[in-house]
Amino acid sequence: MADSSSSSFWTQANALLRKNLTFQKRHVKTNVRLILFPFLLCVLLVVLQKLINNELDKSDNKCGCICKREEGGRCQEQVCGIQYSDLDQVSTCAIPNPPEWPPLLQVPAPQYRAVQSDIIPFSDLPDNSCRRTGSCPVTFLFTGHNQSFGESMFVFLCVFTYYLTYYCVNTVAGATIKIQGSESKTEYTNFLEPAFFSGLPIYYLQTQCPSNSTFSVPIQILTTNMQQEVRCAQGLHLWRSSSSEVNNELYKGYRRGNTERQINEIVAAYDFLNTNENRFNVNIWYNATYKNDSGFDSIALARIPRSVNLVSNSYLQFLQGPGTEMLFEFVKEMPKPETQVKLDVASLLGTLFFTWVVLQLFPVVLTSLVYEKQQRLRIMMKMHGLGDGPYWLISYGYFLSISVTYMLCFVIFGSVIGLKFFTLNDYSIQFVFYFIYINLQIALAFLVAAMFSNVKTATVIGYIGVFGSGLLGGFLFQFFVEDTSFPRGWIIVLELYPGFALYRGLYEFAQYSFTGDTLGTDGMRWGDLNDSTNGMKDVLIIMLVEWFLVIFVAYYIDKVLSSGSGKSPLFFLKRFQKKPKSSFRKPSIQRQDSKVFVQMEKPDVSQEREKVEQLLLEPTINHAIVCDNLKKVYPGRDGNPEKFAVRGLSLALPQGECFGMLGPNGAGKTSFINMMIGLTKPSSGTAFVQGLDITTNMDGIYTSMGVCPQHDLLWETLTGREHLLFYGRLKNLKGSALTQAVEESLKSVNLFHGGVADRQAGKYSGGMKRRLSVAISLIGDPRVVYMDEPSTGLDPASRNNLWKVIKQAKQNRAIILTTHSMEEAEVLCDRLGIFVDGSLQCIGNPKELKGRYGGSYVFTMTTSVDHENEVENLVHKLSPNSSKIYHISGTQKFELPKGDIRIADVFRAVDTAKRNFTVFAWGLADTTLEDVFIKVARGAQAFNTLS
Template identity: 60%
Template structure:
């Protein structure tokens, strides 16, 4: 039991079972496969155990009827498998499950060994109470072994055969009662274990109280779900931007249609992590509304803690929304996740892989879950391996435990795209990838999005700041680099990836949607200015500031770090020729180490939107 329990809890702890479900493996097939796997292994072990015992001449095996031995051990094996599934429902950590399993096995075994023998041989304990005790599996096992051993002892003394089928009618023999109890327990606990396992897997929770609460809770039947778990004081008064209002109107129109034609629709989705030990609640996602059609890749940008991963977790069934709803191919994430899993591909933020399987075996397994077989499966696996550069150097046939972090990431990307998944989620897919692998990823995603919807979150990449290598060792003040402090020191989004892959981009800050639109639209909306960057020694910083203000009195300083300054200059108020002329005049008076004039980039848009949203939250 301990081995089976460990195996089941390991898959739960590492989200491997959820990963399989997200690619189409239902609870029924999962149970059948693993039940048969455990049963075959246990039966082989049982047969070898009995044969070995008989070959070495143990009377326990030689004298007793082999049919009785097989039925007794086989039925107890089935009971142990069912108990393992049932116990796995209430554990989420392998170490905890192993500790409890060992305590149960040894504790109940010692108690059964001491009590059953004393009760049977003492003759003073009522026999019907002994039968009641045998409801505990360890007691029934020991009682059966006790009866088999007693018949073997008498057989060796008298020369008669051990226990036979006719002996089960003897009232002094408890073997019949034990076998009946084991078989009845097995048949009764089988549907109970399946039901509890199903309830836990649907809610992705393993706590006993959570399961009981979920079983007592009625499933919502309306499309819009209002849950009163969001605090009433979570009211954010702000002037919503037109693009967000338009997106919400689109969602309202789509929800009124029976067949929307949209792949993903999110309706006022919220997620709150309730604080513990006196800590305040954490509002991860605050009223997110989105509508994503087929053939589109939507990029979600945001600083660390913006709510991107929480949003993805809700959409793929890792966590339940606190309120609101979302629909994937018109199926609700509250009630129809089983149907959603059949047409979904996921590249999670953390790789969920079996350490002992190869990359090819992973893709073959998930390809079969996507109904691929034969030559179609082989072709899909080869194409997937080639698209993520895992065919080089025999990497496809190496165990995953020998993979580097980047190789594991590429395999996770290939898994998410194999088959005919209509909706694919990629949570920071390019983390840890080298430029060549990232380029291959872009090509694979572009080809894949033709007939499916893709939601992609962009990961943080190290920022290259040339000014740090220009001879200044002093660390700047926290005020000077406040934008960098807010969004991670010396880090920026891989905007190139977002612009290349995504048809639309949205920026999230503190769980709220700040803007949404095509990259060029966002640049036009939040741009409209040039970025003047200039690096000088610290003693000439004032001259640079005077230059910017002379070009444009309302020029805005957006960056200042150890001699490097950035200013935003309105395109409508400044001519490029004037900028070049002013810089040339400045270079005659002071030493300018480096300077540049650039148009607005998506990275500038992100910093501007995120900084503005953060400042607004601080004021509110």
């Protein structure tokens, strides 16, 4: 069973929170730089605002009086009011008496007027040859429920003008010509009608245009005198059978391409619906092709009134006769005071810049998550008992608190320095928008982190995403949003990408703040979200749904991949399966292929396997680890065969025992450890730790396990003491018990004195890091500890001190230790197992192994080269079964079976040899553990080669 003292959910959460806060304290400068970025950007926008406003506020842009003609240093002619002929000051100067403009129709340019084409197949339209001569008529369309009534209306509607008497004098004043039009774009207001300043002609419409129908007339606008060209345009009225037919023709004729032949524009269309002698009910289509670039449909303000007047007069004349007329002499703007010249730079540039500001948090969160993954810190925490629930709760809350603080500083900075982007829009809408998005961004970072294992790669991709999202939003997505002809459904599809959703929300804030600053009104309010042109509601709904969806998918993927071995994608179905009655199960050795394998094993290995079988049938709590036919096979790649890393290992390890694993590099020791600590899954077989199966219950095993990995897994900016405090809290240590355990651990590995304990781990030497890793594995009294080459890189004094710590620690726990040091294995391990090519070749305590595989003495003698034969003869006389194992330049080594000789005989023979020839050196040694290791390894490798 798992340790009953395992830490609770909130204990683990508290440990991780304290560690994160300590980690955050180490990065105060980084956080300050992060927060300063939006602050500096806001200051930059304010400085730009001031510079631009000062430039716009110069005298050239102000209303007032200037000297038009100067002689002798004195002004001879002074002009006051709007100063320049291009009327740039119209938007800022006081206009107490706005000019009167004749009401105009929006007339297509000659090259765009409707003609017969592939897209509009009506035969009553003129032939497209008229475009070459510029004589194409302007077309009006009519429809309704009653065709005869509509045709009778044509009679009155088609009387476009009276006689052209005194035309050149009276056209602009509007006294003679009843219907006039222009192909120029309109402005925001009617203070300036660009039809009279664009250089484009003013059209007057007639049923037939006479010859020499183009005039040039002088006009005066305020203080400006200019010549205006006036041309005749022939009006053509055409009946269509239904409104859908009209709508289809208008849609196909709208500007959709770059060539003239793709454009067929209609002046206007009228649907008389159910109009009759007693009812006037008309729908009007109008030409919006030339609306200004701002997106405001000011044509409806300036050009539509003439269409309405035209059809209204037609109906009156139909009822009352040609003498009846509804006068419409001019359109005129409301008077206005002088306004200051200014430009809201934050609203114009803020959408792109603020998108970058908010998205900057994404790579920060992403790299933090990938760093833990790259350094294997996440799995290290998991192996010491940190559950997925506390990890997600604290990590998510940690990043959320950082993001909220960042965004609050951002909005506060912008508001304090007076950016209209923040001050005009409702703060509650801003809070909801930013809060939902940063949650979506954090969830997205958790999801994307599963795809990366390298911090540098994640950082590069993260910042590419930041700048790419902003630039694509500003130079692609925004054009789709502003294009009213682009389908709204596709806009919503594009907003499914979180970067575009963020951009759209900021774009709406910018539009409302710019309009509010220009018109002196409020910015966005909650009621504005119901506006059909406002995309904020759609964005909020999309981001909210994506937030829950992404966080669910991210948690699921993390649950599957959170440990090295991972979980089954259908892990959530296990709760519906029946639980086994016992933690142990029948031994897997019963398979026929395993029986064949047993016959080739050494007796001690077979005995260990039989012990495991017995324990699985009659489990006891005395054995902390029981491995049952554990195998690991790596699949073949690039044409190479599959690799057997561990071949059917069976091992039983009781409490209080230190088991040492010896073997050459690549023998499978680390693969075995990785399976036991959950980094990889066994290919077959299993193991039980404290009665819990490693294939199904690693989360329970982690609560009573300690690990000292082969490579030190430490936070570079945390101190040794902070590491032990964190892992101690994970093991349910609290208060004085935690403090005492940490101090004892630091003292035991010689990291307590001299301020070493409070030095950042990144500044430790390799040996100090190794000692800290050992201390981490032992803190909290884990029942099972895995140490992978714990003394690597230590000096002799530190190594001896560490051995004392491990010796003391093994009294009440099971330890599995891998090492290449035979001395370490002999000092620390109660039993040893030698691993070669994934198989356990022998098992026993060091003395047994030396006795079993080392039943000989090693005799060494060094003489001159001339006496080598005499040495060989001497050894053969001592032991006929001796064998030479080493020979170089007079130095020879021989193995002498212990049963063939007595040590006294060897001394006596050497004394005799010294009288016959010179002996430089000689020695007789018993077999060492290293000799045993070499002998077993060579024998196993030779057997595997032959087989």
